[in-house]
Amino acid sequence: MIHVSTTVNGDAHELLCDPRETLLDALRDRLELTGAKEGCGTGDCGACTVLLDGRPVCSCLVLAAEAEGHEVRTVEGMADGENLHPLQRKFIEHAALQCGICTPGILVAAKALLERNPDPSETEVRYWLAGNLCRCTGYDKIIRAVLDAASEMREAT
Amino acid sequence: MAFDEETNGFKVVGTRPDRPDGIDKVTGRARFGADVTAPGMLHAVIIRSPHAHARIVKINASRAEAANGVKAVVTRADFADGLEGENWNILENLMAGERALYDGHAVAAIAATSSLAARDAARLVEVEYEVLPHVTDVDDAMQEGAPVIREGAADGSVPAGMHPNVVRCHDSGHGDPEEGFAEADLVIEERFTTEATHQGYIEPHACLGTLGPDGRGELWCCTQGHWNVQKVCAALLDVETSKLRVTASEIGGGFGGKTAVFIEPVALALSRKANRPVKLVMPRADVFRATGPTASTSMDVKIGMKKDGTISGASGVFRCQGGAFPGAPMEFTAMCAFAPYALRHVRQIGFDVMTNRPKQAAYRAPGSPMAAFAVESVIDELCNRLGLDPIDVRLKNASREGTKASFGPSWDRIGLVETLEAAKEHPHFSAPLAEGAGRGISCGFWFNHAGETAVQLALSEDGTVQLSVGTPDIGGSRASMCMMAAEELGVPYDDVRTTIADTATLGYNEISHGSRVTYASGLATIEAARDTVKKLCKRAADKWGIDAEAVEWRDGCAIPSGPNAGDFDPMPIKEIASRMGQTGGPIVGHFEATPEGAGVSFATHIVDAEVDRETGATTVTRYTVVQDAGKAIHPSYVEGQYQGGAAQGIGWALNEEYIYDDDGRLQNAGFLDYRIPVASDLPMIDTVIVEVPNPGHPYGVRGVGETSICPPLAAIANAVSNAAGVRMQDLPMRPSRILGALKARS
């Protein structure tokens, strides 16, 4: 087992992990942060997206051991207390989810996009989120929710 | 029409409130199949056949059983003996008996103290196979000399002399198609094929089961129907149904694929053996290899048309391959094929064919999209060659109220014409096309289903409402249920909480399938609310000392029904609820029935596509869905169903397919090479909600989930064929296929 010191949603954690254990498994099984989902285990669906030092990664393709000394952020860390992140609010408002299994990964990835590009075009949103599969919505309402959240966030600043 | 007026003027229905599970689902709190744990829980792994067809000579698990952390190993011997019919098929599919029947067929399972330990031990299980000849293609499987999947599987419907792999036959229609063809100015007959596609839900099947030596158990699983899971598990494990309580988790997509049972009895069998809770989560590759793809098809369609666009005759043969078990939806394929059209001469024949592939499962309007692809392609070609407008021709032949359906009955009130008229008026239909682009039109049909339904509506002392329904919420249905209850009771939407009840707290509910939830659970919710209103009125009547019949319910209050009833102030629901303990006890409304009258639904889709003539790549540039919803309860989620169906259809038409190699092994058991549409593949998907109320629902609701996937295969094929100038008859229209067709033409 490997000792891992890492920060998740701002909280320091000490974990003992199997060397083969993925960051996704450690988050879900050891920290009970089950917001990130395993949809494929091969980096093809994006349901396990978390931020590693601010960049979206598939946590199924990161070893828990690799998180040593790094900062992890998950969907559970997106809201500020009882205040939802604008993306979270807009996803509900626009009915941008049906089953909701892809939603945490998409929210985390979209958050990373808006931090880099506060005014993305529809095409930019679509390509940024191309690694987040959604089978329910046809993406239409997801894209609209992200663009609307971006607009609201721009107005707020 | 009085009913049409009744289905307008709603206060809550037709608005777009936030869904009640919204916050849970955007914060990561919602608990899906794999998101729960139990004290002492074990993790399970299933061992699967690498062969398309093989006799299982021996399974030696002794090394695995001795491995660190392993607590139980099960094989077929650990399940019930002597099952018959579909229960036997389900068992045979989820744990192979004498033979492995497809690549990925389960042969054993292991439970260990960690998922890594279980995976490591799985490699120690030695299975000796004797490889047998296999067949995976539907046409090949019908040829003389093809390996027989199961002797004696055919029922009496199969004509004599057919290969034993043909196990069921459907034959229906009326008139004489040959007579119709003789009247035609142009007859086209072509063969069409479609490949198997997977429902592609992002959440793999997952469950957590406990089954004690006393036969009592608890099961948590992602499913479209937990009463069905309960019933099947009880049968396969030979325990009593009521001793097993099943709770449906949040479900990460199903589209029909989670109507079937694949893993839950395995987890319970392991749990029984280890006497500990067992969690079983399918790896994605297993989801593709061993859970419900839809049928692949080979279809011959012949249609005759007169110069004025009248379809004078139509016939079709639809061969559906459903894997190593009977059950391919060939009767639906045949029955849906010509359903949009009022025909004097029509005949449709379906064949259910067995192959060495996984047992097909329902996928969104099972069978209908393929049939529409074949039929609507031929109609498009007829329109092209006769110089006719594709919508005018469809309007001319459209099924209407009172016309005889291709499969027999006369249509009740239906909305096909309204969708065609709305499509014709939509700016998309008349928008100029870019150079080299093509436009495609298609209609589609689905029956919709009602099914056994039980609902309970309980009042809380503060006048808020607890609604229990039994149909798992696969796309926002709790919002719709809250809305219908609120509408009926005259209370705010937020005063209703809808819960998906477990099997121990409500009567039997059929699966969330057949686009039945908003229809059937909605109808039951309305009826349960009306039952509650009666009880509320009775309490008011008692208080006022008048007859219950003299009290009516309006805007959340009991009021005297007229001046003769007496002069009393309106009595709000909150007031009645606050005193219900003293006035007769808890107020609970309920409804249990198998409703009749799920209204059928039609749609018309318009698609623009561009084809890169150098590479054969297709881009869908514009997409419009026009569909009859009967009545849209929550329009955002109706639109979502339309858009989702269209997107899945785009994938099916262009890139999704099961690819088998010569050895019968699935080559693309992952999202890398099983190519569902990604966000950058699609345009925005415009929607038009047509509302032709369904007389079989109090508010006019028709199911909307499935019809949306019926037209896309054909609409896209028509757009691509028109763009490329060559008729595409095989799906998916992968780039190499389009390029090959272009080259063959030039």
Next chain:
Amino acid sequence: MRYHTPSSFEDASALAAAATGVTRFLAGGTDVLVQLRSDLVTPDDLIDIKQIAGVRDITRRDDGSWRIGAAVSGAELAEHEALIAEWPGVVEALELIGSTQIQARCTLVGNLCNGSPAADSVPAMIAAGATVSVVGPEGAREITVEGVPTAPGVTSLGPGEVVSAVNLPPRGKGGGDAYLRFIPRTEMDIAVVGAGVSLSREGDTITAARVALGAVAPTVLLVEEAGAALVGSTLDDAALATLARAAEAACRPISDKRGTVEFRTHVAGVLARRAARIAYDRAGA
């Protein structure tokens, strides 16, 4: 499985040289961890190179050449404007791999050492004339990128050898490169065909050109005839036609789930032409 985090390439090399079982180096993990998760390859020793100093540095040397550390991710590469200005084809090739999430992890060196004939960045690197720096038990050496893959999943690297960096030559004046791939979707697929072109021009005339093709042979191909077809031309239709024929002639593909022999061969010619046009325009800009 043992997980190592050496602090130098010499240590990494020594660990690998001393290992007796299955050994893998870990940079972005987008291939290694897929294989691990799928139970295809479970290494006995996994050597994570990301804690080695300088491994994520992108450096422009005085002579205009570039050194890209072995663990520089696609996202980091795509944010380096000076590198994009000089080698846009190499950057766009790596950037095409996988999703945004994969971009945060995937590396040029990983893409190369995985040994896939369909690796997107490899045709671009070969067209660019890139080399890799290798550290091994016998010391350090520098080899061409085209010298690394020898067969699907196999490289020429010896036991204990590890790639520490990619080197790109000075771009010079009048140079441009481009990479195109064909995939069925718009994103997330493995290349069915890939084509990298790098060329230099004086005025309208091409003075040097390298063309490399991916996914059309057991390894990524440097197609010298295709490059030669461009040199001396102004990228006129005749030169493009010769280029396409040379590209097609070089193809030795297989038919598989991603494409047929005929399709790959045809599209190789199409993409070579299209990539040459982009590279030519970039060189003239």
